[in-house]
Amino acid sequence: MTRLPAWADVVLIPLMSIIAAFAISALVILYIGENPWDALKIMVDGALGSAYGWGYTLYYATNFMFTGLAVSIAFRASLFNIGGEGQAMLGGLGVAVVALAVPWPHWTLALPAAMLGGIAFGAIWAAIPGWLQARRGSHIVITTMMFNFIGAALLNYVLVNIMRPAGSMDPASAKFPTGAHLPTLYDLPLIGGYFNKNTPANISLFIALAACVAVWYLLFRSRLGYAIRAFGKSEKAAVYAGISPFRVTMYVMLLSGGLSGMMAINNVMGEAERLVLNAVEGAGFIGIAVALMGRNHPFGVFLAALLFGFLYQGGAELGLWTTIPIELRTVVQALVILFTGALDNMMRMIVERLFALGRRRRAA
Amino acid sequence: MDLSTLIQVLDSGVRLGIPLLLAALAGLYSERSGVFDIGLEGKMLMGAFTAGAVASITGSAWLGLIAAIGGSLALAIIHGLASITFRGNQLISGVAINFLASGLTVLIGQNLFQLGGRTPPIKGAARFESIDLPGADALADVPVFGTIYHDLISGHTILVYLAFAIVPLTWFLLFRTRFGLRLRAVGENPESVDTAGVSVLRLRYTAVAIAGILCGFAGAYLATSAPSAGFGKEMTAGKGFIALAALIFANWRPWRVLGATMLFGLLEAVAIRFQNIDVGLFVVPVQFMQALPYVLTVVILAGFIGKATPPRAGGEAYVKER
Numbered sequence: 181m182t183r184l185p186a187w188a189d190v191v192l193i194p195l196m197s198i199i200a201a202f203a204i205s206a207l208v209i210l211y212i213g214e215n216p217w218d219a220l221k222i223m224v225d226g227a228l229g230s231a232y233g234w235g236y237t238l239y240y241a242t243n244f245m246f247t248g249l250a251v252s253i254a255f256r257a258s259l260f261n262i263g264g265e266g267q268a269m270l271g272g273l274g275v276a277v278v279a280l281a282v283p284w285p286h287w288t289l290a291l292p293a294a295m296l297g298g299i300a301f302g303a304i305w306a307a308i309p310g311w312l313q314a315r316r317g318s319h320i321v322i323t324t325m326m327f328n329f330i331g332a333a334l335l336n337y338v339l340v341n342i343m344r345p346a347g348s349m350d351p352a353s354a355k356f357p358t359g360a361h362l363p364t365l366y367d368l369p370l371i372g373g374y375f376n377k378n379t380p381a382n383i384s385l386f387i388a389l390a391a392c393v394a395v396w397y398l399l400f401r402s403r404l405g406y407a408i409r410a411f412g413k414s415e416k417a418a419v420y421a422g423i424s425p426f427r428v429t430m431y432v433m434l435l436s437g438g439l440s441g442m443m444a445i446n447n448v449m450g451e452a453e454r455l456v457l458n459a460v461e462g463a464g465f466i467g468i469a470v471a472l473m474g475r476n477h478p479f480g481v482f483l484a485a486l487l488f489g490f491l492y493q494g495g496a497e498l499g500l501w502t503t504i505p506i507e508l509r510t511v512v513q514a515l516v517i518l519f520t521g522a523l524d525n526m527m528r529m530i531v532e533r534l535f536a537l538g539r540r541r542r543a544a
Numbered sequence: 545m546d547l548s549t550l551i552q553v554l555d556s557g558v559r560l561g562i563p564l565l566l567a568a569l570a571g572l573y574s575e576r577s578g579v580f581d582i583g584l585e586g587k588m589l590m591g592a593f594t595a596g597a598v599a600s601i602t603g604s605a606w607l608g609l610i611a612a613i614g615g616s617l618a619l620a621i622i623h624g625l626a627s628i629t630f631r632g633n634q635l636i637s638g639v640a641i642n643f644l645a646s647g648l649t650v651l652i653g654q655n656l657f658q659l660g661g662r663t664p665p666i667k668g669a670a671r672f673e674s675i676d677l678p679g680a681d682a683l684a685d686v687p688v689f690g691t692i693y694h695d696l697i698s699g700h701t702i703l704v705y706l707a708f709a710i711v712p713l714t715w716f717l718l719f720r721t722r723f724g725l726r727l728r729a730v731g732e733n734p735e736s737v738d739t740a741g742v743s744v745l746r747l748r749y750t751a752v753a754i755a756g757i758l759c760g761f762a763g764a765y766l767a768t769s770a771p772s773a774g775f776g777k778e779m780t781a782g783k784g785f786i787a788l789a790a791l792i793f794a795n796w797r798p799w800r801v802l803g804a805t806m807l808f809g810l811l812e813a814v815a816i817r818f819q820n821i822d823v824g825l826f827v828v829p830v831q832f833m834q835a836l837p838y839v840l841t842v843v844i845l846a847g848f849i850g851k852a853t854p855p856r857a858g859g860e861a862y863v864k865e866r
Binding site for chain 2 (some may be wrong): 202208210211213233260262312316317318319322323325327329330333334336337340341353467468472482503504505507508510511512513514515518521522523524525526529
C-alpha cells in the first residue's frame with residue numbers, strides 16, 4: 181500500500197470520479213446521437229452564460245447546500261441519513277404554516293420565523309429515526325427511507341384535506357401573504373444589476389452560505405463537532421472518552437433534519453411562495469451526491485452544490501434545445517454517487533498505482 | 545361488502561403483491577448473504593424497461609423476460625463490484641443504482657421510441673396473457689368455491705404462478721441444501737465460511753446475481769404481464785422500497801415474505817378500491833392506507849411488536865485475513 185499525499189485524497193480522487201462520471205455521460209450523449217462537446221457548451225452557456233442562467237444555477241445550488249450539509253453532518257457521525265427528501269418536505273410544511281399563520285408585515289420578520297418553522301419540522305422528522313436508532317437499534321437508513329414515504333403521504337393528506345383553499349382543485353396551499361415574500365437577488369442593492377428579475381435565486385443563498393460557515397465551525401471548532409467526528413470514527417473509542425452515543429446521535433439527526441428543513445425557505449418561501457406537493461424535487465437525494473462529492477466538508481459541499489446547480493440548470497437547457505432528455509441529470513447524479521461513494525476504493529486503487537509507478541520512475 | 549367485491553379486491557391485491565413478492569425474494573437472497581440491497585427499485589425498473597422494449601421490438605414476451613433478466617443483472621453486477629470486490633458502501637451503491645435506472649430507462653427509451661420514456665403498447669404474444677386453469681369455466685357457477693377458483697385463483701399469467709412457486713423453492717434452497725446453509729452462514733459469519741475453505745466472494749456474487757434475476761422477473765411482470773401493456777416512465781413507483789419493507793417485516797424469511805407482500809399488496813388494493821374509508825366514528829384517509837406498509841415496517845424495526853433481526857454480517861465487506 182502506498183500512502184497518498186493529502187491533496188490526492190482531497191482533490192484528485194473526487195476530481196477523477198467526476199471526470200469518470202462525465203466521461204460515461206458523454207458516451208450516453210454519443211449514443212443518443214448528439215455531440216458531447218456541443219452539449220457541454222449548451223450547458224455552460226445555459227447555466228452560466230446569462231443573468232437568467234446563473235439566477236437558476238444559484239437557486240438550485242442554494243437547495244443543494246442545505247441538503248448537502250445535512251447529509252455531511254450525519255456522515256461525519258457515520259450515520260447515513262437518506263431521509264433528507266422527507267425532512268425537506270416537512271420543512272416546507274413548517275415554513276408554510278408559519279408564513280400563512282399571520283399577515284406578515286415585512287419579510288425581515290417573516291424569514292426568521294419561517295426558518296424556525298422549517299428547522300423544527302425537519303428536525304422532528306429526522307429525530308424520530310434518530311431516537312429509534314439510538315434507543316431501539318432500528319437501522320437508520322431504513323427508517324429514514326420509510327420516513328420519506330410516510331412524510332410524502334402526510335404532506336399529501338395535509339395539502340388535500342387541510343391547507344387547500346376552498347374551491348381549489350390543486351393539492352397546494354394558499355399563496356403566502358406579500359409580507360412573507362423574500363427579495364430575489366435582483367431586488368438587492370449593489371448586486372441586483374447582475375441578476376434577472378424572473379429568476380428564483382433569492383436571499384436564502386446568503387443563509388445557505390452562512391450555514392456552510394456555521395457547520396464548519398461546529399464540526400471543526402466546537403466541542404460537539406469533536407464529539408460527532410470522534411463518534412463517527414469509532415463508537416467504542418468515543419464511548420471510552422465519555423461521549424454519549426445517544427446524545428451525539430440525537431444532536432446530529434436534529435441538526436441534519438433542521439438543515440434539510442431549512443431548505444424550504446428557498447424553494448417554498450423564496451420560489452413557489454406557496455406549498456405544493458412536489459416542492460423538493462429530489463433535492464434531498466442530490467444532497468447525498470453533494471456530500472460525497474464534497475468529502476463531507478462544508479467547503480467541499482459549497483463547491484459540489486455549485487457544480488450540481490450548474491448540472492441542474494444546464495441539464496434543463498439541454499432538454500430544451502437538444503434531443504437529450506432532461507433525465508441526463510439523473511444519470512450524472514447516479515454516476516457521481518457511484519464513483520465517489522460506492523466505487524471510492526476503486527478510484528483510490530487506481531491513484532495509488534499511479535503514484536507507486538511515479539515513485540519507481542523517480543527512483544530508477 | 546359482497547363476495548364478488550371481496551374477491552375483486554383480493555384478486556387485485558394478488559396482482560399488486562406479485563412484483564413485491566419477487567423483489568422481496570430478490571432482496572432475501574442478497575441480504576441473507578450479507579449484502580444490503582436498497583437497489584431493488586432500480587433493478588426492477590431496469591428489468592421492466594428492457595422487458596417492455598425487447599417485447600415490443602421482437603413481439604415475444606419470453607425474449608422480453610430474458611432481456612429483463614439481462615438488464616437487471618447488469619445493475620446487480622455493478623452492485624456486486626462496488627460492494628463485494630471494491631468493498632464500497634453497499635447502501636450508497638444501492639442509491640446510485642436506483643438513480644442510474646431511473647435516468648437510463650428514460651434516456652434509452654426516448655432515444656429508441658420517442659414516446660416520452662414509454663415503450664410502444666404491446667399485445668398478443670408480446671406479453672404474458674392470463675391463463676385459465678383447467679375446469680375454471682366449468683366450475684364458475686358453483687357458489688363460493690367456484691367463484692373463488694374462477695375469479696381469484698385462475699386467470700393470472702404464468703409469471704404469477706411462477707412467483708408463487710419460487711417461495712417454496714427458495715425455502716428449500718436456503719434451509720435444506722448445502723448451498724443455502726453456506727449462503728446464510730456467509731451473511732452471519734463470513735469468517736467461518738472462509739475457514740471451511742468456501743469462497744465468500746463467490747457465494748456473495750451468486751446471491752447478488754440471483755437477486756438480479758428475480759428483480760428481472762419482477763420488472764417483466766410489471767411491463768409485460770397482462771393487463772399491463774408496456775413500460776411506463778418511473779413504472780415501479782416505489783414498489784422496490786415497499787418490497788424492502790416487506791422483507792424486513794418478514795424478518796428475512798421466505799414464507800413470511802409471501803405473507804408480508806400479499807398483505808402490502810392487499811393494502812394497496814384496498815386504498816385504490818375504496819379511497820377514503822368511513823368506519824363510522826372517523827374516516828380513514830387514503831393517504832394513511834398508502835403509508836401503512838412503511839409505518840408497520842418502522843414499528844417492527846423499532847421492536848415494539850416482534851423484533852427484526854437482520855443477518856449479522858449485513859452491510860460489511862469481507863476482508864480475508866492475511
